[in-house]
Amino acid sequence: MAEVVTQVTKPAEFIEAAGKTYLTDLQKGIGAYKGADLSKTLGPQFIAGLDPLQQQAIGQAGGLGAYEPYLQQASALRGPTAYQAYMSPYQRDVIDTTLEGYDIQAQKGLGAISQQAIQAGAFGGAREGVAQAEYQTTSDRNRAALQAQLLQQGFGQAQQLAQQDYARNVQLAQQAPALASSQIAGLSTLGGMSQSQRQSELSAQQQLAQQQMMQPLTAAQQYGAGVASLIAGYPASSTQQVSPSPSALQTGISAGATLAGLFRAFPG
Secondary structure (H helix, E strand, O other): OOOEEEEEEEOOHHHHHHHHHHHHHHHHHHHHHHOOOHHHOOOHHHOOOOOHHHHHHHHHHHHHHOHHHHHHHHHHOOOOOHHHHHOOOOHHHHHHHHHHHHHHHHHHHHHHHHHHHHHHOOOOOHHHHHHHHHHHHHHHHHHHHHHHHHHHHHHHHHHHHHHHHHHHHHHHHHHHHHHHHHHHHHHHHHHHHHHHHHHHHHHHHHHHHHHHHHHHHHHHHHHHHHHHHHHHHOOOEEEEEEEOOOOHHHHHHHHHHHHHHHHHOOOO
């Protein structure tokens, strides 16, 4: 039977053993990764929710519409009868008292006319009657003018108060949402800072969970990199294998032939 010589190249025994260990660890690492529960590393538990201050800011968003009551009240103050609500409740008393004093003074004037008529010897005459009539007409005109002046004065004051209240309501309508917006912005900023800090903590926890899940596979990969560097540092050894292996008879014949050759090399 013809012999077949095979060239076999093998790494060092300790490197070959390390390679087998690497394959075993790699299979275990891949199996652990495939069977891992991804919900422990991914999911809403790693997303920071709204901070209480942010929730408070959302709850106060209704304050942005706080201008509406002031605008409604301001709109009611633009009508032709808006001044009536600002008329002094004592105005009628003031007018009546003033006119009563005027009437007293007017009666004194009539008495003076009668006195003058008596002194002139025309008491009860036509001239006295004409003088009294003219005086009364003038007095009534002045009384009406005084009453109108008092009414106009009261109206003007009421109108001015209504305009002031209108301006005040307009100003409040502008300030109310501005103040609410400022407060909401402050709460949102503080809440955002707290939420950002919480998110950083959750992200760190998520990274740790992912690293723990990947640890077997990562360790196997690092181990494999070390084995690869050993293979590069230690060259493989080559051996020859004869197939089939020589029998004892063949070995003896071969040895005898070798000895015979040696004997022939020497003379005699």
